[in-house]
Amino acid sequence: MGCLLQLLRQRWGLLGLRACSDTAGGGCHVDWHNACTRQWIYRYVGDVPMATALKTRPRSTAVAPKPKRGAVPSHAIPKAPASACITLSSKNYSSWSLRGWLMVKLAGLDFDEMIVPPDDANARKEILLLSPSILVPCLTHGDIKVWDTLAIGEYLAEIKPKAGLLPTDIAARAHCRAICGEMHSGFSSLRSALPMNLKGDFPGYKVWARADGDIERITAIWRECLAKYGGPFLFGAHPCMADAMYAPVVTRFLTYHVKLDPTAVRYCQHIMAMPEMKEWIAAAKREHEDIEELDMEF
Numbered sequence: 001m002g003c004l005l006q007l008l009r010q011r012w013g014l015l016g017l018r019a020c021s022d023t024a025g026g027g028c029h030v031d032w033h034n035a036c037t038r039q040w041i042y043r044y045v046g047d048v049p050m051a052t053a054l055k056t057r058p059r060s061t062a063v064a065p066k067p068k069r070g071a072v073p074s075h076a077i078p079k080a081p082a083s084a085c086i087t088l089s090s091k092n093y094s095s096w097s098l099r100g101w102l103m104v105k106l107a108g109l110d111f112d113e114m115i116v117p118p119d120d121a122n123a124r125k126e127i128l129l130l131s132p133s134i135l136v137p138c139l140t141h142g143d144i145k146v147w148d149t150l151a152i153g154e155y156l157a158e159i160k161p162k163a164g165l166l167p168t169d170i171a172a173r174a175h176c177r178a179i180c181g182e183m184h185s186g187f188s189s190l191r192s193a194l195p196m197n198l199k200g201d202f203p204g205y206k207v208w209a210r211a212d213g214d215i216e217r218i219t220a221i222w223r224e225c226l227a228k229y230g231g232p233f234l235f236g237a238h239p240c241m242a243d244a245m246y247a248p249v250v251t252r253f254l255t256y257h258v259k260l261d262p263t264a265v266r267y268c269q270h271i272m273a274m275p276e277m278k279e280w281i282a283a284a285k286r287e288h289e290d291i292e293e294l295d296m297e298f
Contacts, residue, residue: 087113093197102276182221222234234267
């Protein structure tokens with residue numbers, strides 16, 4: 001029985017176990033009638049047979065340090081909240097939320113999510129391109145708050161330089177920033193004609209003529225980067241800020257069955273195979289809220 005007491009003390013830091021030295025046998029005596037003793041043992045051992053419990057720790061002659069009074073078992077301590085939080089709107093419809101979220105994931109920053117429901121008036125305006133400014137996603141990191149997807153990406157590249165959000169070569173880094181800026185400020189016809197809708201599927205969809213020019217320019221950017229930097233991502237072997245910026249376009253091309261050249265098709269496949277994309281899309285498909293304006297075939 002002394003072994004059980006030693007095990008419980010070493011493994012769970014039990015309090016309230018009364019023990020005394022036995023000069024004859026060098027063992028311990030457990031006061032099983034003590035209510036505190038019984039409460040702790042049933043809490044941490046439960047119905048596990050005593051023989052099984054004793055086998056969980058090898059015998060040792062070393063004396064375990066006496067636990068501090070009031071100590072809390074380590075497994076009972078709740079996980080501390082992350083130091084960063086990103087505010088997002090709909091995962092099904094919001095391309096900007098996907099971009100910001102991907103950048104934080106690629107940076108390896110521990111973060112929590114706060115979701116603004118699509119029926120929120122301001123979030124709805126942003127998704128429907130009716131807002132004069134895009135304030136979601138927004139990254140809060142300690143006392144620092146950053147909105148606008150490009151600003152989030154640049155901030156993450158500063159605090160996590162080894163994450164590879166931006167290429168290390170100065171020329172490649174300038175190229176990356178240029179095509180990210182082009183995605184950030186351009187392609188308005190594509191956004192209007194092919195809104196992001198991860199739960200949607202529209203085969204035979206008629207793409208507006210003005211959006212065709214955007215599609216041609218985007219696929220030309222992809223071909224140039226893949227040929228210059230070797231792929232499979234836009235700037236080499238690992239995804240970076242540029243891939244996060246163009247990932248929502250990949251989903252649009254798939255949702256509306258846009259015809260693409262083989263190089264663009266392969267790039268789309270690599271993006272969709274990313275674990276981060278699979279995680280986001282799975283969450284998007286669990287959303288219950290729908291925006292009627294984006295679920296109808298034009």
